Amino acid sequence: MKNIIIFGAPGSGKGTYSDEIVKRYNMGHISTGDVLRAEIKGGTELGKIAQGYIDNGQLIPDELMIDILAKTYDSMPAGKGVIFDGFPRTIAQAEALKKMLAERKHDMGLMIELIVDEETLLARLLNRAKEQGRADDNEVTIKKRFEVYHNQTAPLSAWFEKEGIRNTFTWKGSKDVMIGEIFDFLDKVNG
Numbered sequence: 001m002k003n004i005i006i007f008g009a010p011g012s013g014k015g016t017y018s019d020e021i022v023k024r025y026n027m028g029h030i031s032t033g034d035v036l037r038a039e040i041k042g043g044t045e046l047g048k049i050a051q052g053y054i055d056n057g058q059l060i061p062d063e064l065m066i067d068i069l070a071k072t073y074d075s076m077p078a079g080k081g082v083i084f085d086g087f088p089r090t091i092a093q094a095e096a097l098k099k100m101l102a103e104r105k106h107d108m109g110l111m112i113e114l115i116v117d118e119e120t121l122l123a124r125l126l127n128r129a130k131e132q133g134r135a136d137d138n139e140v141t142i143k144k145r146f147e148v149y150h151n152q153t154a155p156l157s158a159w160f161e162k163e164g165i166r167n168t169f170t171w172k173g174s175k176d177v178m179i180g181e182i183f184d185f186l187d188k189v190n191g
């Protein structure tokens with residue numbers, strides 16, 4: 001399987017659909033949010049730095065993130081394809097990802113963009129707060145994360161379009177429909 005970048009606003013389902021894709025196509029999975037939460041849980045230096053940013057709904061600085069991503073990528077089993085979930089989130093991260101992969105003679109593969117209306121996103125995140133108790137799933141931090149997404153991350157959509165790898169999937173009210181559309185697309189690409 002080619003590499004996949006899954007892209008979308010907080011609450012758009014990147015983690016959920018990544019899990020489904022990983023199961024079906026037996027790929028590697030890098031969730032930068034999960035990597036950071038594990039560092040926080042482990043009480044590492046990196047975790048201490050990351051916590052302040054995450055709690056405020058802000059992005060961890062690019063240089064740090066790019067370094068974490070390269071290390072995590074190099075620790076994945078080779079040859080299976082990796083799904084990047086939550087990375088890149090800025091143009092600088094996207095440029096760095098492209099360069100990092102090119103240096104390893106790999107390419108970015110495909111980008112899957114999840115398009116979900118903001119009302120649905122907010123409802124999902126508030127529901128996740130109840131179910132999973134993530135510290136950054138409270139209304140104040142969610143608003144900040146949406147703002148960061150619009151200002152820093154959403155412009156990446158056009159960057160991927162220019163790279164010729166952007167594929168959009170729009171929420172129509174059903175998770176099964178969304179997964180079906182994504183699988184149909186990936187099956188076709190996979191031959």
Ligand code: AMP
Pocket residue numbers: 010032033034036053054055057058059060061065085086087088089093136145
């Ligand atoms: P997520 O689980 O993907 O929603 O990420 C949770 C939080 O981790 C984000 O709100 C950011 O504070 C931080 N984070 C995750 N991925 C990145 C990234 N690629 N760049 C900067 N910060 C990130």
